[in-house]
Amino acid sequence: MPAGRRGPAAQSARRPPPLLPLLLLCVLGAPRAGSGAHTAVISPQDPTLLIGSSLQATCSVHGDPPGATAEGLYWTLNGRRLPPELSRVLNTSTLALALANLNGSRQQSGDNLVCHARDGSILAGSCLYVGLPPEKPFNISCWSKNMKDLTCRWTPGAHGETFLHTNYSLKYKLRWYGQDNTCEEYHTVGPHSCHIPKDLALFTPYEIWVEATNRLGSARSDVLTLDILDVVTTDPPPDVHVSRVRGLEDQLSVRWVSPPALKDFLFQAKYQIRYRVEDSVDWKVVDDVSNQTSCRLAGLKPGTVYFVQVRCNPFGIYGSKKAGIWSEWSHPTAASTPRSERPGPGGGACEPRGGEPSSGPVRRELKQFLGWLKKHAYCSNLSFRLYDQWRAWMQKSHKTRNQDEGILPSGRRGTARGPAR
């Protein structure tokens, strides 16, 4: 049994006759005088029916001269002739049709049921609407861009297949007062979405729901309650710059700007970086960036082009305790690590510019070692910055040694040709 309330269309298929004068427009089925031609009327006109139900229809011929016969008439449905055993002559001018176990309508404008004369000419037509009432929409999710608007998306019940045109209407109201409002800008981010562009209040909850209506009934979703501040997202961080770190062939420095629209509110914002090698589809994600606007990727392959993207989560805005919604990723920014003779490590993670340890395995162990040294060996000056300086010095001295030993041709200092052997 389909869910939802039954509409009035399911109970009665009759419509009141058109009231406008028919002199200006000849409607198919209206009698013509004195021409010897026949027309007909199909009843019911444009009925709406449940899938699996039956239909009894009639085609009544009238014309000049009177006494037009129903013999020889036949039916087609969507252009296909119906078997004669489905029809019977009720009287001299009326042919009846019985259809059982109807399938869902083939097109939303209605299935075309046509009554034909013996010679195939069309006498009358009626459109059948066979389908299901809508089921309850569900899975409503909403987000606000920069606290200025609200966009919501939902899933239609029964995956939307009612075989009838079903209208979805997003409604919203302030929780404790105010009237129902109806969203007006539909299909903004997909077929089941709506955008409310303005006049939204902050610090107060809204109730949001979706109503689905078609010729066979209506259904309403559960109500979603939210505060705009709990579903804020923002534009991706602009001005993402990726550059080399002097002297280090396995690192890249990433800098970006807070999204301008929320720049003054993003005290607790989170950022996430992802990067991949140029000819790979696998992204590596770094998500312990906190609210910095710069980061250093370490443990990269030397001489390799990387694509980098950044996104922002404005969580905690105006004190909201909710998780926040990640922005889209910024446009990819490309940069390459310097070339090196030595094979580089496979990959790494982000280092904040302050030089704090990161989460790569080698560096993690080094962090632990440095921590132990500071405790037990009184090496208070040890830090990752010192380590990086040492690495840069090592690489420079390695190149110089190779050149002195004749491995690198003179005049081409800094160009690696491969291992020393």
Next chain:
Amino acid sequence: MSRREGSLEAPQADSSVSLLPPLEAKIRQTHSLAHFLTKYAEQLLQEYVQLQGDPFGLPSFSPPRLPVAGLSAPAPSHAGLPVHERLRLDAAALDALPPLLEAVRRRQAELNPRAPRLLRRLEDAARQARALGAAVEAVLAALGAANRGPRAEPPAAAAAASAASGVFPAKVLGLRVCGLYREWLSRTEGDLGQLLPGGPA
């Protein structure tokens, strides 16, 4: 451009008018527009029949050619009329089409609400018919053969009537209007082509 015999005022001299270069350019431009819109009308018709469902798209489909208020198909005698008279009839038909196309669009918005391309094509067709009609009238005026009588009012009742009739008749009516649109565009293209020295470019 070669000069031809005949006079602009002589209604019998269909293809032998002498055209000034700006006028010829205007006629060529209007003829090109009609040619382009004829192709567009063909696409509109194809999209329309597809969305109404069979039998509308079947080759054997032959609905009654219902009379449409304020507009009829080009008569068989149309081709035998003087070119100015033909163009006047073309302009009158193009003037009658926009409200009919708009009525079809409104009905299709109810029947096929998820067919934005069809609805947009119908809206564009009304606008294009208006534009081409104005261009044809400008050509007639330049030829000194513009309509001098009062302009007939568009048949507003036809639009309302189509909204009140059953769905199947409304589909048939829409098919008729789209068909008339294509016929009159094609006729206008042909009639303008006869004005051009040497035929269409």
